[in-house]
Amino acid sequence: MGCFTFIKVMMILFNLAIFLGGGTLLGVGIWVTVDGKSFLDIFGALSSSVLQVVNVSYFLIVIGSILLAIGFLGCCGAQKESKCLLMMFFSVVLIIFIAEIAAAVVALVYTGLAETLLTAVVTPLLKEKYGKDKSLTHIWNVTMTEVRCCGLNNYTDFTDSYWLEEHRTYPAPCCKNMEPCNVTIAAESDVPGCFDRILDEIKTNAGVVGGVAAGIAALEIAAMTVSMYLYCQLDQK
Secondary structure, rough: HHHHHHHHHHHHHHHHHHHHHHHHHHHHHHHHOOOHHHHHHHHHHOOOOOOHHHHHHHHHHHHHHHHHHHHHHHHHHHHHHHHHHHHHHHHHHHHHHHHHHHHHHHHOOHHHHHHHEEEEEHHHHHHHHHHOOHHHHHHHHHHHHHHHHOOOOOOHOOOOHHHHHHHOOOHHHHHHHHHHHOHHHHHHOOOOOOOHHHHHHHHHHHHHHHHHHHHHHHHHHHHHHHHHHHHHHHOOO
């Protein structure tokens, strides 16, 4: 039972670290959402606008919540030697692992299909909500400015949009920040869509992205293996 005890302790410590990390991310995400101004006062150098930080906060809340759940299940399952909690931990990690593989397959093999699906969802959203929904507008403004892109595909995503009807111009990034940004200048500027720009960035940093993905996958496989080992060993105790 020496090996079982060692692996059990390692499982507890590993998932306790995940739990604490998830709690920290969740706490920071909630803090930024509730009081982004005070966060900027302390960490102003990390962000150029409050809205950029607020957008990041939603990501932190989601990731923090997932890590909290995983850490709780793994830590309590190992500590209490609960087959139910260990199986739940295994199932959650397995679902995340499968979702990541599916996303990778879609991204690598079905890039065209992904673009078509995104276009069907995002383009109508841009036409209807950009300029009307403050949160969505700021997210896209930051994205288009930082990535140097226009819309999901190109400037035509804003044709017949609420923004164009209200302001009689296209968003400034579509004309390389030249104002007023009319259809002629937007066409001549030929600013690429954000989907293509982000895809190019991913391909450029494919080695780093692949390494990080492989590391995460290895940790998930190790976590599933250890949880299943503990689960099976409980039958023999």
